[in-house]
Amino acid sequence: MQQVCEVSRVVLVQLGLPAGSIKATVLIENVLAAFEMDEILFELREHSAGLNCGIWDYSASFVNKFGHRRAFLLPDRSKYVNMEKHFLRSYMDLLVKTCHRRGALATGGMAAALLPQDLPSGPREDVLAAVKRWKMLEIRAGVDGFMVYDLDLVGPMQELFQIHTAGGNQLYVLREDVCVAAEDLLCMPAGGVTLYGLKHNISVGILFINAWLSGKGHFFYRGQVEDSATAEISRSQVWQWIRHQTWLEDGSRVVNRRLVTELIQELLVELRAECQSVRSEQRLDTAAAMFLEVVLQRNFPEFLTSYLNQDHTFLSWQSSEPESALQRSKL
Numbered sequence: 001m002q003q004v005c006e007v008s009r010v011v012l013v014q015l016g017l018p019a020g021s022i023k024a025t026v027l028i029e030n031v032l033a034a035f036e037m038d039e040i041l042f043e044l045r046e047h048s049a050g051l052n053c054g055i056w057d058y059s060a061s062f063v064n065k066f067g068h069r070r071a072f073l074l075p076d077r078s079k080y081v082n083m084e085k086h087f088l089r090s091y092m093d094l095l096v097k098t099c100h101r102r103g104a105l106a107t108g109g110m111a112a113a114l115l116p117q118d119l120p121s122g123p124r125e126d127v128l129a130a131v132k133r134w135k136m137l138e139i140r141a142g143v144d145g146f147m148v149y150d151l152d153l154v155g156p157m158q159e160l161f162q163i164h165t166a167g168g169n170q171l172y173v174l175r176e177d178v179c180v181a182a183e184d185l186l187c188m189p190a191g192g193v194t195l196y197g198l199k200h201n202i203s204v205g206i207l208f209i210n211a212w213l214s215g216k217g218h219f220f221y222r223g224q225v226e227d228s229a230t231a232e233i234s235r236s237q238v239w240q241w242i243r244h245q246t247w248l249e250d251g252s253r254v255v256n257r258r259l260v261t262e263l264i265q266e267l268l269v270e271l272r273a274e275c276q277s278v279r280s281e282q283r284l285d286t287a288a289a290m291f292l293e294v295v296l297q298r299n300f301p302e303f304l305t306s307y308l309n310q311d312h313t314f315l316s317w318q319s320s321e322p323e324s325a326l327q328r329s330k331l
């Protein structure tokens with residue numbers, strides 16, 4: 001953190017700007033950082049605009065740091081992981097309390113939902129109601145704002161803030177009622193693994209790598225924008241479930257290399273039908289092979305994007321037309 005501050009001072013000098021002109025909001029995306037929020041705000045001091053919550057980066061960090069221990073097995077995120085769960089609610093409450101005690105802003109996560117444009121008002125209202133429900137949870141916790149991807153959500157979310165808050169922020173909400181211990185931050189939610197959740201994680205992981213190979217950092221899937229954060233939690237969970245040979249909660253099968261490989265093959269049959277060229281089909285096959293390689297690593301790759309950028313397959317894909325990934329795939 002000291003290095004970050006020194007770099008920022010150098011930038012200020014080079015730009016000829018006065019101290020305090022450049023401010024940054026720090027995303028607390030790592031469980032270890034949740035124990036040092038006061039220190040982070042102190043080190044940044046005049047350069048700090050506050051702290052930010054991020055559900056999927058943060059959840060993925062549990063696998064990153066503790067995933068080799070069965071006690072930290074993270075259940076199906078599509079069914080059992082949300083901001084109402086104790087470990088995430090404690091993280092958000094502590095972030096708000098820490099920030100507001102120091103007069104810094106606390107912001108919530110991003111609403112990734114996309115409002116349907118060409119559908120009847122029913123589906124659109126359903127999506128809007130779901131977004132409002134989750135964002136009201138953050139507003140009641142005392143956040144001063146949050147992000148949305150779909151610009152059509154800006155108006156409804158601003159209205160939500162105007163109705164349920166008093167002023168441009170909630171710095172007056174000091175959350176003196178909050179008392180968070182280490183046990184609260186490290187309490188894993190109960191729940192198992194569903195076949196739907198496993199398939200969803202595989203899909204998001206492969207499609208993100210596919211987008212990355214084509215030079216994009218996000219894509220759209222099932223009414224939401226997916227990015228590196230959702231790709232991280234997706235590949236992290238698949239890696240962890242394979243490592244611990246976790247049973248599906250219906251008791252039908254164990255999550256292992258064989259099952260994941262079969263599901264990847266099924267997904268590829270579905271996705272290849274949407275490919276517009278041989279090149280795009282090759283890229284998809286390459287993405288699937290790289291995803292399997294990542295989730296089968298003995299040692300957990302710390303960051304997916306770093307791993308992809310340094311991987312020989314990615315580099316060769318960027319430099320030339322690759323041979324068919326089916327010929328060299330580990331599938």
